[in-house]
Amino acid sequence: MITENQYFDGNVKSLGYETAEGKSTVGVINPGEYEFGTANKEIMHVVEGELIALLPNQTEWKSFKSGTSFEVEANSSFKVRAEVQTAYLCQYR
């Protein structure tokens, strides 16, 4: 099954699926700033575009361009900002 998710009034949409290593989603983020909470550890890969992220316990925003990734621990929250529509892969591992 491919699940359909949307957040922030449809400004973030994703499609969920399963892999042998755990759940994943691919999604698109509209320009804007968003705060996400994590229930599990997440590995976020920027597939196209750019995410500027404020990671837990950090004070500086950091840019992640396509081909790069960052990790967020379980039970935390992080902010991302996009200036263009940006595609991502999120692996819950």
Place this chain on the structure above:
Amino acid sequence: MITENQYFDGNVKSLGYETAEGKSTVGVINPGEYEFGTANKEIMHVVEGELIALLPNQTEWKSFKSGTSFEVEANSSFKVRAEVQTAYLCQYR
């Protein structure tokens, strides 16, 4: 706007968006075999999983694992086969 698309009874779903270089979609393909037609040139990147593709004018299926890509000319058709749920980025360029 993030557009939602589905094909083959929901066995292929994608999210469409715009980049400065042209339209893109990220999507998920369920296990199975599918034939796609192209109106424009497409660059298909395997984001997670594996696609086995029969490209135009080819007689042999070829495996594309995550991190690899293939191109398909406009106005042609190609087949893909997935053995596991597979995420892709398609760039229309």
